[in-house]
Amino acid sequence: MNIETALKEAMSIDGALGAALVDYESGMSLGVLGGGPHLDLELAAAGNTEVVRAKQRTLKSIGLDDEIEDILITLGGQYHLIRPLTSAGGSLFLYLALDRSRSNLALARHSLRKVESELEV
Template sequence: MNIETALKEAMAIEGAIGAALVDYDSGMSLGSLGGGPELDLEVAAAGSTEVVRAEVRTLESLAIDDSVEDILITLNRQYSLIRVLGRGHGRLFLYLALNRERANLALARHHLRRIEAELSV
């Protein structure tokens, strides 16, 4: 699945507000869909990059031989779900903003895992 299709699939997740595929070396978005006046996906992607980098550095500092799978940020009205893509995808993550009242986190995580498995970059 290409980037455009992956983002469309992410936006089909119940409660999705916006989605982006982000390179966390550069902080640049390779593609995004959704967003709007209340959610600037470029800013969200850049900010989430700092979160991912911090978590990766922390694991390295602690000499923990493991990798980040998901990071969840909970706001009053929104969830930010960050899916760090596994080996073979470079240093990328999927960012998904969800409406907290409409989203099911377990299903959203499940869908992002499936999208990751089918994604070709």
């Protein structure tokens, strides 16, 4: 599945507010869908590159030889899910913002994993 289709699939997850595919080395988005006046996806995606970089550095500094599956940020009204792409073999992550009152976090994680497995970059 291409980037556009992957983002559409991510946006079909219950409660989805916005989705992006981001290169965490450059901070640039390869694609965004959704968002709005209260959620600037380009800015959020760029900011979350720092989150991914920091976690990668931490894993390396403590000598933990493992991969990040998901990074979850919980807010009062939203979940922000960051999923580094192991299948893409590079420095990409999927970013999904969810309305906390309309989403099922376990199902969203499962669905995002499926999107990752079918994404071709």
